[in-house]
Amino acid sequence: xxxxLVLLGIFFLSSCTTFKINYPACVFPDHSPFPGGxxxxxxxxxxxxxxxxxxxxxxxxxxxxxQDHWKVLVPISxxxxxxxxxxxxxxxxxLKVPIFxxxxxxxxxxxxxxxxxxxxxxxxPRIKKESELGKAALSVVSNSYHSALKMSLPLEGLKSSEFxxxxxxxxxxRNRHTALDIxxxxxxxxxxxxxxxxxxxxxxYYRGKTVFLDHxxxxxxxxxxxxxxxxxxxxxxxxxxxxxxxxxxxxxxGPHLHWQIALFSVPIDPELFLEQAF
Ligand SMILES: [Zn+2]
Numbered sequence: 001x002x003x004x005l006v007l008l009g010i011f012f013l014s015s016c017t018t019f020k021i022n023y024p025a026c027v028f029p030d031h032s033p034f035p036g037g038x039x040x041x042x043x044x045x046x047x048x049x050x051x052x053x054x055x056x057x058x059x060x061x062x063x064x065x066x067q068d069h070w071k072v073l074v075p076i077s078x079x080x081x082x083x084x085x086x087x088x089x090x091x092x093x094x095l096k097v098p099i100f101x102x103x104x105x106x107x108x109x110x111x112x113x114x115x116x117x118x119x120x121x122x123x124x125p126r127i128k129k130e131s132e133l134g135k136a137a138l139s140v141v142s143n144s145y146h147s148a149l150k151m152s153l154p155l156e157g158l159k160s161s162e163f164x165x166x167x168x169x170x171x172x173x174r175n176r177h178t179a180l181d182i183x184x185x186x187x188x189x190x191x192x193x194x195x196x197x198x199x200x201x202x203x204x205y206y207r208g209k210t211v212f213l214d215h216x217x218x219x220x221x222x223x224x225x226x227x228x229x230x231x232x233x234x235x236x237x238x239x240x241x242x243x244x245x246x247x248x249x250x251x252x253x254g255p256h257l258h259w260q261i262a263l264f265s266v267p268i269d270p271e272l273f274l275e276q277a278f
Contacts, residue, residue, distance in 0.1 A: 024147030026063035026071040029272040034102035036164045036269050039074035039085060043094045052090045059264050060087065061217055063147045073149075075266035078164055078176050104164035108171070117169055123205055130204045137200045137212045138220050138262045145217030151193035151273040152240060154223065157184030159278060160256050163269040178267035179222075179260035186227050186255045188246040193221070193273070198235045198243075207258065208250025211243050221270075224258040225250050 031040040045053065046068055053060050053072065061073040072087060076099060087095040111117050119127060161181035167174040192213060199220065200212040207224035211231060214220055227247025237243060248255040261270045271278055 021067075023064055023066055026065050027148040027150050028061075028063070028071055028073045029149060032269075032272055033076070033097060034100050035076055035080045035082075036078045036102065036104070036267075037076050038263075038268055038272060039072070039076065039087075039097050041072055041087070041095055041097065042069050043072050043087065043089075044069055045089055045094065049089055053087065053094070055085055055087045059141065059218060061145065061219065061263060063145070073263070075263040075268045077266045078178065102164075104166055104176075105162065106166045106168065107161070107177075108168045110170055119205065127205050130202070130206075133200070133202070134204070134207070134212075134222075135265070138222075139265045140199060140214055140220060141218040141264065142197075142214055142216050146194065146215060146219075149194070149215075149219070149273055150275045151270075152191065152275060153182075153278055154193050154259060155182060155184055155188050155190050155246065155257060157182040157188065157246070157257065159183075160254075163267075163271065179224075179258045180270045181256045181258055183254065183256040184246045186245070186247055189242050190223055190226065190244050190246060190257055191240045192237045192243050193239065195239045196221070196237050198231045198233050198237060201229050201231065201233055204250060206251050208252065209244070209247060210250075213237060213243070218264045220262050222258075222260040222262075224260070225252050225256060227255075 028040045029038050032038050050062055055074040063071045065071050082099055082101050084096045084098050086093055160183035161177055163180045165177040167177060194215050196213040196215040199214040203209050209226040209229050210222055210224040211229055212220060212222050225247055226244040228245040231243045246255050246257055259270050260267055
C-alpha cells in the first residue's frame with residue numbers, strides 16, 4: 001500500500017511537470033498614461049473572467065503572464081479627459097490609472113483658395129462612404145492576437161509630422177493628426193512592421209491608395225498615400241514583407257507615408273510600438 005502511494009505521488013509530480021504551461025513573453029508598448037498613449041498594467045484575474053474586463057465600457061487587449069495574472073493594454077484617445085481610467089471586472093474595480101496631460105505641437109497654415117480648404121460638394125457622398133468603410137475596418141476585432149507587439153519601422157525616411165499634432169487651417173481647428181508621417185521619395189518600399197492579414201485596400205479621397213492590416217485582437221494599422229499597393233485583401237503578411245510603395249495619392253502636399261495604428265478604433269501613437277527609437 002505504501003509503495004502504491006509513493007508511486008502514485010511520483011506519477012502525480014511527473015504529470016504536473018509534463019503539463020506545465022509556458023506563458024508568452026507579452027511584450028507591450030511601455031506604459032504611456034496620456035491622451036494618444038496606452039495603459040500597460042498587470043491585473044490579477046482568472047481566465048474565466050477575462051471577457052468581463054473593460055476600461056470605460058470598452059474592450060481591452062490582454063496577454064496571460066501566469067495562471068492568474070494578465071497584462072492589459074488600453075488605448076487612450078487623443079480626446080480623452082485628464083482623469084483616471086478605471087479598469088473593471090464587471091462592476092469591481094481592478095485598477096484606477098491616473099492619466100496625465102501631454103503637450104502636442106501645433107501646425108497653423110493659411111490657404112486663400114477656399115476650394116482647397118473644403119472639398120467640392122460632388123465629392124461629399126464619396127467621402128462619406130469612404131469614411132464609413134474606414135471606420136468599419138478600424139473596428140474589426142479578429143479572434144487572434146500577438147503577445148509581442150514591438151514593431152519595425154515600415155520604411156527608411158524622415159519624420160515629417162508627429163502623431164497628435166493640433167492642426168489649424170485659416171485659424172479654424174481641424175482634426176488632430178492621428179498618425180505618424182514619414183517622408184521619403186516616391187517608390188520607397190513600405191514593409192509591414194508586424195505580421196497580419198490584409199483587411200482592406202482602396203483608393204480614398206483623403207487617404208489616397210491605402211492598405212489596412214489586421215494584426216488581431218482589435219489592432220489595425222493603415223498605410224496611406226501610396227503610389228503602388230502590392231498586396232490583396234485576405235492575404236497573410238509576414239513582418240517586414242513589402243506591402244506597397246511611398247506615393248502622394250489623396251490629399252497631400254508631398255510624398256510620404258501616413259502610418260496609423262488603432263486599437264479598438266482608437267488611434268494611438270505608432271512611435272510607442274517601435275523596437276528602436278525613430
Ligand atoms: Zn499624416
